[in-house]
Amino acid sequence: MSGKKKRQVAPDAGLSKQRVVMEAIRIADREGVHGLSMRRLAGALGAGAMSLYYYVANKEELLDAMIDIVFEEIELPPAETDWQSAMRRRAASTRQVLARHPWAISLMESRTSPGPANLRHREAVTACLRGAGFSVLMATHANWLLDSYVYGFALQEASLPFDTADELANMTEDVYLPQLPPDEFPYLNESAAALVAAGYDPAEEFIFGLGLILGALEPLRASA
Amino acid sequence: MSGKKKRQVAPDAGLSKQRVVMEAIRIADREGVHGLSMRRLAGALGAGAMSLYYYVANKEELLDAMIDIVFEEIELPPAETDWQSAMRRRAASTRQVLARHPWAISLMESRTSPGPANLRHREAVTACLRGAGFSVLMATHANWLLDSYVYGFALQEASLPFDTADELANMTEDVYLPQLPPDEFPYLNESAAALVAAGYDPAEEFIFGLGLILGALEPLRASA
DNA sequence: TCGTACAGTGTACGACGTACGGTGTACGAA
DNA sequence: TTCGTACACCGTACGTCGTACACTGTACGA
Numbered sequence: 456m457s458g459k460k461k462r463q464v465a466p467d468a469g470l471s472k473q474r475v476v477m478e479a480i481r482i483a484d485r486e487g488v489h490g491l492s493m494r495r496l497a498g499a500l501g502a503g504a505m506s507l508y509y510y511v512a513n514k515e516e517l518l519d520a521m522i523d524i525v526f527e528e529i530e531l532p533p534a535e536t537d538w539q540s541a542m543r544r545r546a547a548s549t550r551q552v553l554a555r556h557p558w559a560i561s562l563m564e565s566r567t568s569p570g571p572a573n574l575r576h577r578e579a580v581t582a583c584l585r586g587a588g589f590s591v592l593m594a595t596h597a598n599w600l601l602d603s604y605v606y607g608f609a610l611q612e613a614s615l616p617f618d619t620a621d622e623l624a625n626m627t628e629d630v631y632l633p634q635l636p637p638d639e640f641p642y643l644n645e646s647a648a649a650l651v652a653a654g655y656d657p658a659e660e661f662i663f664g665l666g667l668i669l670g671a672l673e674p675l676r677a678s679a
Numbered sequence: 680m681s682g683k684k685k686r687q688v689a690p691d692a693g694l695s696k697q698r699v700v701m702e703a704i705r706i707a708d709r710e711g712v713h714g715l716s717m718r719r720l721a722g723a724l725g726a727g728a729m730s731l732y733y734y735v736a737n738k739e740e741l742l743d744a745m746i747d748i749v750f751e752e753i754e755l756p757p758a759e760t761d762w763q764s765a766m767r768r769r770a771a772s773t774r775q776v777l778a779r780h781p782w783a784i785s786l787m788e789s790r791t792s793p794g795p796a797n798l799r800h801r802e803a804v805t806a807c808l809r810g811a812g813f814s815v816l817m818a819t820h821a822n823w824l825l826d827s828y829v830y831g832f833a834l835q836e837a838s839l840p841f842d843t844a845d846e847l848a849n850m851t852e853d854v855y856l857p858q859l860p861p862d863e864f865p866y867l868n869e870s871a872a873a874l875v876a877a878g879y880d881p882a883e884e885f886i887f888g889l890g891l892i893l894g895a896l897e898p899l900r901a902s903a
Numbered sequence: 904t905c906g907t908a909c910a911g912t913g914t915a916c917g918a919c920g921t922a923c924g925g926t927g928t929a930c931g932a933a
Numbered sequence: 934t935t936c937g938t939a940c941a942c943c944g945t946a947c948g949t950c951g952t953a954c955a956c957t958g959t960a961c962g963a
Contacts, residue, residue, distance in 0.1 A: 469910075469911095470911085489789075492949075492951080493950080493951065494949080494950080494951090502911075502912090503911070503912050503913075504912090504913095504951090504952090505911075505952080506910075506911045506912065508952075508953095509910060513951080513952075514951065514952090557788065560788050560834075561786075561788040562785075563838055564781065564782075564784050564785040564834055564837045565711070565713075565785060565838075567840040568840070568854075574858070574859070574864065574867065577867060578863075578864045578865075578867050581866040581867060581869075581870060582865075582866045585866055591870055591873045592873065592877070595870055595873070595874070595884075596884065596887050596888065599884050599887075599888060600828070600887070600888035600891065600892075603827070603828050603831035603832040603834075603835060603888060604824070604827050604831055605827075605831065606830075606831040606834050607826065607827035607828055607830040607831025607834065608827040608831070610784075610787060610788055610830050610831065611823065611827060611830065613788045614787055614788055614791055615791070616791040630792075634798070635798070639802075640798065640802045641802075642805040642806045642809055642818075643801060643802050643805060645805075645815055646805060646815055646818065649815045649816065649819070650819070653816070660820065660823050663820050663823075663824070664823060664824035664827060667824065667892070667895045667896070668824075668891070668895070671891045671892070672891070694941080716918075716919060716920080717919080717920065718918080718919075726943085727942070727943045727944075728920090728921085728943085728944095729921080729922095729942075729944075730941075730942045730943060732921075733940085733941060733942065734941095737920080737921075738920065738921090
């Protein structure tokens with residue numbers, strides 16, 4: 456199946472699976488998965504819609520390929536540091552990448568079989584944990600726990616309607632609070648007020664939960 | 680706007696927003712959001728497609744309404760127990776409900792404004808945490824952390840291609856392992872083997888991570 | 904010169920969301 | 934009894950979607 460002979464062509468002329476998937480990601484980043492249609496994608500590549508089907512079997516396969524490219528962007532846990540720093544690095548990278556491609560999160564639910572980049576990532580993380588002294592069972596637990604946190608955080612962050620602290624303050628005062636009668640929602644009012652007063656940084660919030668989880672995992676490894 | 684006079688009708692004749700949304704959920708549960716179209720929904724209700732637009736402005740609003748019904752199904756943290764038990768109860772309920780309606784998770788990403796049931800849930804959780812002695816700031820942290828974990832877990836669980844332990848064993852042996860050359864993925868092979876040997880229960884996995892998080896949060900409250 | 908594989912296309916079909924302009928029925932007022 | 938109005942609902946039509954199918958031109962090995 457592999458080892459196709461390629462005719463020599465100008466390096467960026469013509470289509471390729473790579474180019475198709477990349478452009479698809481660019482469109483999805485700009486307008487969401489909803490804005491990604493085969494015709495639009497083909498148009499952006501200067502091709503006819505049906506040409507795409509030479510490179511992908513169908514749209515599902517295109518989406519799978521897009522997801523896997525996203526996973527390729529995620530930094531693997533570096534080998535030269537302690538396990539906590541390594542986990543911090545890869546978790547932060549995951550959050551960043553998923554924030555850049557929010558559509559990827561909602562796609563994950565429906566795509567059941569992990570792509571190669573996904574597998575490589577899992578392998579590297581598991582290796583790091585096992586190397587740090589976690590048992591097979593405990594490494595599995597840690598994997599689930601950490602991934603749940605990172606994906607869940609990304610999911611929540613993606614559904615936030617604002618990107619900056621200013622926008623947050625505006626949104627909270629103009630849209631959010633009017634929906635929250637203080638007698639019915641005293642605690643949400645309290646915390647909304649505190650958020651507006653103190654400012655709010657998702658990155659900090661992320662670090663907090665991550666640190667707490669890592670700290671709680673630490674005593675569960677059998678330090679060699 | 681409110682206070683419409685309803686003509687008296689046989690109680691289950693004719694449509695209603697309630698009936699429309701409920702049937703939509705039933706279809707989505709059975710066949711995923713992908714299988715939910717206005718025409719199919721109308722057909723299932725014995726109505727014409729355009730009739731639905733009397734009750735919902737458009738499909739987006741329908742999806743919003745569906746999500747909020749899902750949130751209504753989630754148990755609020757009970758008031759009469761300690762905060763950890765309360766959080767366990769509502770987290771377990773959330774996981775169950777999201778497992779019952781997997782489509783809801785992928786919808787959450789794109790729906791930016793929380794519905795009333797969602798708000799009531801947040802209020803109750805925040806009240807519980809504040810009552811347990813967490814500061815405003817710490818309650819916010821705990822909220823993000825717990826929700827991230829629960830949603831992320833549900834997201835991962837939804838993308839598992841199996842429902843029972845037997846299916847897991849079969850899937851792992853027949854589909855998963857053949858994709859994993861042992862020299863390239865030694866650790867994933869190791870953990871896959873361990874999983875098949877020991878059996879695997881998502882509910883247990885969920886409890887583990889949740890317990891770890893709750894335990895780590897415990898010392899962060901100012902016990903009154 | 905020719906057969907074959909590659910790379911890409913045009914047309915067409917059924918399904919989708921929904922704008923628009925209906926229709927019948929029940930009710931309050933006259 | 935009549936009639937205007939609001940309600941609940943629907944048929945048709947438009948543009949867009951994914952993609953099956955049959956097609957074309959080009960480059961290469963023989």
